[in-house]
Amino acid sequence: MMLQQAGSVQLLCLTxxxxxxxxxxxxxxxxxxxxxxxxxxxxxxxxxxGVVLAGCETDRGGRMVWRVFQDSVMLIAVxxxxxxxxxxxxxxxxxLHLRRLLENVWNCMVLVLGQDELxxxxxxxxxKRDLRSCYRLIDQLLEGGQGQEGTMGDLTHCADCxxxxxxxxxxxxxxxxxxxADSEFGCxxxxxxIATATEKWxxxxxQEVVLLSVLARSLSLSGSASCDTPVFLPQGSPTVAHxxxxxxxxxxxxxxxxxxxSPTLHRAENELVGCFWSPLLxxxxxxxxxxxxxxxxxxxxxxxVLALLLINRESRRSVSCVKAIxxxxxxxxxxxxxxxxxxxxxxxxxxxTFTTTRYFPLEETQAPALTPGEKAQCGDSLRxxxxxxxxxxxxxxxxxxxxxxxxxxxxxxxQLYLLTPxxxxxxxxxxxxxxxxxxxxxxxGF
Numbered sequence: 001m002m003l004q005q006a007g008s009v010q011l012l013c014l015t016x017x018x019x020x021x022x023x024x025x026x027x028x029x030x031x032x033x034x035x036x037x038x039x040x041x042x043x044x045x046x047x048x049x050g051v052v053l054a055g056c057e058t059d060r061g062g063r064m065v066w067r068v069f070q071d072s073v074m075l076i077a078v079x080x081x082x083x084x085x086x087x088x089x090x091x092x093x094x095x096l097h098l099r100r101l102l103e104n105v106w107n108c109m110v111l112v113l114g115q116d117e118l119x120x121x122x123x124x125x126x127x128k129r130d131l132r133s134c135y136r137l138i139d140q141l142l143e144g145g146q147g148q149e150g151t152m153g154d155l156t157h158c159a160d161c162x163x164x165x166x167x168x169x170x171x172x173x174x175x176x177x178x179x180x181a182d183s184e185f186g187c188x189x190x191x192x193x194i195a196t197a198t199e200k201w202x203x204x205x206x207q208e209v210v211l212l213s214v215l216a217r218s219l220s221l222s223g224s225a226s227c228d229t230p231v232f233l234p235q236g237s238p239t240v241a242h243x244x245x246x247x248x249x250x251x252x253x254x255x256x257x258x259x260x261x262s263p264t265l266h267r268a269e270n271e272l273v274g275c276f277w278s279p280l281l282x283x284x285x286x287x288x289x290x291x292x293x294x295x296x297x298x299x300x301x302x303x304x305v306l307a308l309l310l311i312n313r314e315s316r317r318s319v320s321c322v323k324a325i326x327x328x329x330x331x332x333x334x335x336x337x338x339x340x341x342x343x344x345x346x347x348x349x350x351x352x353t354f355t356t357t358r359y360f361p362l363e364e365t366q367a368p369a370l371t372p373g374e375k376a377q378c379g380d381s382l383r384x385x386x387x388x389x390x391x392x393x394x395x396x397x398x399x400x401x402x403x404x405x406x407x408x409x410x411x412x413x414x415q416l417y418l419l420t421p422x423x424x425x426x427x428x429x430x431x432x433x434x435x436x437x438x439x440x441x442x443x444x445g446f
Contacts (some may be wrong), residue, residue: 046222208234219254226265308417
């Protein structure tokens with residue numbers, strides 16, 4: 001079987017009632033206005049007949065998904081094909097990816113602008129200008145969908161985490177800093193992933209934690225040492241803004257706090273940051289040394305593990321990493337060349353969607369939120385037909401592709417998705433997976 005490269009995705013945003021285009025992001029070649037009008041028109045025609053058009057597939061393997069939010073904004077995702085054309089694959093895999101994208105983009109718009117401004121549509125031209133402030137976040141979500149970001153939270157709706165070697169020390173420092181900033185919501189991010197967070201931060205909706213991480217990564221790319229950004233929580237506070245304070249402690253290490261009117265950015269930066277984090281510089285450097293591996297040195301991974309995604313089903317947190325690709329000298333490179341690092345990230349995402357639409361059902365917090373009409377229209381479309389006949393819940397699965405071998409393992413607390421070279425015997429995949437799960441959980445308590 002072959003997991004093909006994901007097709008390019010173009011995102012369209014229009015007003016729901018009149019079909020006025022608000023923005024287009026994604027593919028470099030924008031769709032003609034006539035096609036955009038047709039996509040809007042066919043959805044409006046269906047609505048007039050009492051039908052919710054949720055998605056469709058073209059004769060060339062492309063895929064289109066519609067979603068209307070708050071009866072004001074319509075988002076359309078158009079995929080040129082790729083994932084839906086997998087040999088033995090199905091539309092459920094592509095639908096999962098595109099529906100997640102639409103939901104994330106809407107929540108991103110609410111995060112930045114608030115629900116009231118999006119729902120009222122009082123001034124369309126002004127809204128077009130305001131939406132430009134969302135472009136960087138939306139582009140990050142689109143890049144993540146192509147396996148370029150190196151994180152998985154936009155797809156899994158689980159927080160992307162890094163497990164530091166000195167977690168207790170950093171947790172104490174974060175708790176003290178957050179309390180001094182008159183807040184209970186704080187997190188420490190290392191290389192764009194959450195290294196530790198306060199208890200209240202983890203109580204936010206999983207989608208909110210993921211989007212706040214995306215926003216923090218975007219702010220860190222701006223190059224500023226600190227910033228004060230108003231944010232709305234899409235589920236917890238969609239109409240009342242909070243302040244997100246972000247401070248760069250070291251290159252690659254940022255601390256974020258959600259707070260109210262106080263403290264001022266100046267006071268927090270000059271009085272609190274140095275007081276709480278200067279004594280922890282060595283601990284921060286130790287966490288930065290973990291790097292993209294996201295696992296401390298106490299975790300020893302087998303050499304035949306190319307990539308892994310480990311999800312804690314209870315806490316909705318995840319750890320993912322792709323190992324540096326080193327040529328296996330026991331086999332000539334021409335026999336089975338190992339996939340590149342970027343391709344491993346893409347394969348990991350593809351295997352996750354393959355597995356969750358066939359074997360491991362999505363948790364309630366993971367499933368894309370649909371309106372009653374969409375649920376009636378879609379039914380079980382996010383799950384492949386072949387999975388609907390199971391009378392039991394699969395706990396393990398494997399897949400042999402032309403590039404690598406994949407293994408999925410599910411327990412009451414964890415889900416593990418693993419990529420290995422083709423040279424690993426198929427009968428040994430289960431052993432590799434169980435050993436990897438034990439190595440990570442026993443050393444870190446994740």
